[in-house]
Amino acid sequence: MDSMPMALRGLALVKTGDLEEVYAGMEETKLLRLAKFEYNDLEFQAKEALKTELARRGLLEGKTLFLINRQEDGPDDLEVKAIAVHFQNQVCPHCGKNRLANAYVLTRRIACLLVIFRQDELVFGCKECLAKKLRRKSLVTGLSLLFSVYFPLIPFYLSADYRLGEEIQAASEDIPSPDLLESIRRNIKTYRDILF
Numbered sequence: 001m002d003s004m005p006m007a008l009r010g011l012a013l014v015k016t017g018d019l020e021e022v023y024a025g026m027e028e029t030k031l032l033r034l035a036k037f038e039y040n041d042l043e044f045q046a047k048e049a050l051k052t053e054l055a056r057r058g059l060l061e062g063k064t065l066f067l068i069n070r071q072e073d074g075p076d077d078l079e080v081k082a083i084a085v086h087f088q089n090q091v092c093p094h095c096g097k098n099r100l101a102n103a104y105v106l107t108r109r110i111a112c113l114l115v116i117f118r119q120d121e122l123v124f125g126c127k128e129c130l131a132k133k134l135r136r137k138s139l140v141t142g143l144s145l146l147f148s149v150y151f152p153l154i155p156f157y158l159s160a161d162y163r164l165g166e167e168i169q170a171a172s173e174d175i176p177s178p179d180l181l182e183s184i185r186r187n188i189k190t191y192r193d194i195l196f
């Protein structure tokens with residue numbers, strides 16, 4: 001039930017035949033939001049009823065229609081790449097000077113009693129800022145593990161971070177990183193939401 005769109009949560013028991021009536025009474029902004037971002041979560045009949053209502057109001061066109069079709073197809077490589085390139089062309093949010101270039105998953109590990117907590121974070125930034133963030137996370141990992149029973153693991157984690165740092169430096173600024181592509185593919189709805 002969690003995947004059910006907010007707007008429809010209360011309507012789960014509504015008979016299919018009533019859906020057209022529900023959509024007819026819905027505000028335009030709500031209707032468009034449903035169409036653009038939650039369309040693919042709807043049942044077949046709901047999709048049809050929604051499209052009928054949008055067409056009746058003359059809204060089944062342009063960007064809305066594009067997004068509906070996109071959702072039915074699911075993200076393809078071309079869309080994922082296009083979104084990645086859009087992000088790469090932004091300015092780095094950390095220094096505000098360089099082109100953003102890329103995003104990588106950076107990991108920080110915190111040791112607490114007998115457990116290691118791994119915190120992955122997708123960080124957007126230019127090469128310099130990504131390197132700085134990576135160094136900071138390595139430092140936290142190193143210091144945290146230093147005072148724990150896991151201190152023998154420090155060289156492994158730090159050398160893994162070092163290799164990632166080299167990979168980031170060597171990467172082409174025009175080719176989206178695998179981490180960025182993966183994030184877009186997994187969270188396609190959020191990215192579409194930001195862009196449209």
Ligand SMILES: [Zn+2]
Pocket residue numbers: 092093094095096097098125126127128129130
């Ligand atoms: Zn930067």
